[in-house]
Amino acid sequence: MGEAALFWIMAPIAVLGALGLVFSRKAVHGALSLAATMISLALFYIAQEAPFLGVVQIVVYTGAIMMLFLFVIMLIGIDSSDSRVETIRGQRVAATLAVTGVVLLLAGVTIRATLPEEPAGLAQATPDGNVPAIADAIFGTYVWAFEVVAALLITAAVGAMTLTHRERIVAKATQRELSIKRFSEGAPGDAAGLPVPGVYARHNAVDTPALLPDGTPSEDSVNRVLVARGAARSTDEFRHHPTPADIEAAAEGDADEPAGEPGPDDDASGGERA
Amino acid sequence: MNPTNYLVLSIILFSIGAAGVLIRRNALVAFMSVELMLNAGNLAFVTFARMHGNLDGQIVAFFVMVVAAAEVVVGLAIIVTIFRTRRSASVDDASLLKL
Numbered sequence: 001m002g003e004a005a006l007f008w009i010m011a012p013i014a015v016l017g018a019l020g021l022v023f024s025r026k027a028v029h030g031a032l033s034l035a036a037t038m039i040s041l042a043l044f045y046i047a048q049e050a051p052f053l054g055v056v057q058i059v060v061y062t063g064a065i066m067m068l069f070l071f072v073i074m075l076i077g078i079d080s081s082d083s084r085v086e087t088i089r090g091q092r093v094a095a096t097l098a099v100t101g102v103v104l105l106l107a108g109v110t111i112r113a114t115l116p117e118e119p120a121g122l123a124q125a126t127p128d129g130n131v132p133a134i135a136d137a138i139f140g141t142y143v144w145a146f147e148v149v150a151a152l153l154i155t156a157a158v159g160a161m162t163l164t165h166r167e168r169i170v171a172k173a174t175q176r177e178l179s180i181k182r183f184s185e186g187a188p189g190d191a192a193g194l195p196v197p198g199v200y201a202r203h204n205a206v207d208t209p210a211l212l213p214d215g216t217p218s219e220d221s222v223n224r225v226l227v228a229r230g231a232a233r234s235t236d237e238f239r240h241h242p243t244p245a246d247i248e249a250a251a252e253g254d255a256d257e258p259a260g261e262p263g264p265d266d267d268a269s270g271g272e273r274a
Numbered sequence: 275m276n277p278t279n280y281l282v283l284s285i286i287l288f289s290i291g292a293a294g295v296l297i298r299r300n301a302l303v304a305f306m307s308v309e310l311m312l313n314a315g316n317l318a319f320v321t322f323a324r325m326h327g328n329l330d331g332q333i334v335a336f337f338v339m340v341v342a343a344a345e346v347v348v349g350l351a352i353i354v355t356i357f358r359t360r361r362s363a364s365v366d367d368a369s370l371l372k373l
Binding site: 001004007011014015018019021022023030031035037038041044045048049050052053056057060061064065066069072075076077087091092094095096098099102103106107110115116117118119120121122123124125128130133134138140142143149152153155156157160163164173186243 | 275276277278279280281282283285286287288289290291292293294297298299300302303305306307309310313316317320321323324325326327328329330332333335336337339340341342343344345346347348350351352353354355357360363366
């Protein structure tokens with residue numbers, strides 16, 4: 001009874017997750033709905049007297065494989081989505097027909113097969129419990145397959161490293177060479193390196209430009225990738241705009257200090273006010 | 275509960291995965307659909323193991339999981355390599371069988 005309740009609650013979730021994978025436009029949404037499907041499958045394994053496989057399903061599939069997929073999605077670009085245009089004419093119709101064929105084939109096999117109404121259960125096959133019986137089988141009957149699979153995993157790891165490895169064509173420039181290059185061809189102002197991004201009371205992120213001692217924001221302090229993506233905040237937002245009260249206060253306060261020229265503290269408050 | 279229900283669910287998931295492989299052209303989504311098909315096969319294996327009172331089905335499902343993990347490692351590395359050279363994760367752009 002409990003198993004039936006579990007099945008009829010989790011099976012629709014599994015199917016919805018699978019449909020979400022196929023019909024979501026963004027790969028991230030597809031990955032998350034597939035993770036939901038895999039978790040419900042893990043519950044089915046546990047309900048079907050396979051607690052070891054259920055745990056492995058959660059650890060390996062939802063824990064490792066799906067997170068690997070998410071990492072690659074982030075690497076490739078989180079908003080990479082399909083175009084809706086069909087490149088091969090009639091591909092979707094043909095695919096639908098083929099899938100209907102698969103469904104009919106599998107359903108026909110299942111209907112025609114003589115399947116028991118009640119499962120035999122694993123109580124006789126696993127007298128000491130599920131995990132000892134699986135350990136017996138893996139390290140006994142299937143020990144050769146186990147060794148081969150170990151070799152396969154090592155090969156896969158080496159293969160992935162080989163595939164993603166990039167050979168360096170020219171030697172990496174040392175710090176000394178970079179310094180000489182900056183002095184020889186750059187402006188003298190560049191020799192000390194670029195300023196770091198700004199830190200303010202409300203913004204200390206890499207997308208906010210630093211304010212130079214004279215109160216002007218430095219556009220060089222923001223990563224140019226962020227600028228190219230349009231993710232950087234406008235430097236205008238952090239420019240110090242002296243109000244008439246500021247000018248009066250500066251004029252009354254110190255005659256040596258030019259009016260409207262802010263000190264370092266004014267810079268911070270100016271950015272904060274903006 | 276009748277274990278055939280699990281088989282029917284397995285068929286549904288397998289077919290949805292097959293449809294995903296055939297229809298979607300984002301390499302990552304197609305690859306995830308392959309994983310869905312493998313999972314559906316695993317569900318059938320576990321169901322049959324319980325139906326017939328034989329543990330071998332669970333062992334096979336375990337090995338399928340290990341092989342799927344190895345496959346994901348290599349497949350994702352290939353997708354990343356193709357993306358580096360072509361700036362695209364669409365399977366249509368990798369039609370030349372070379373990088």
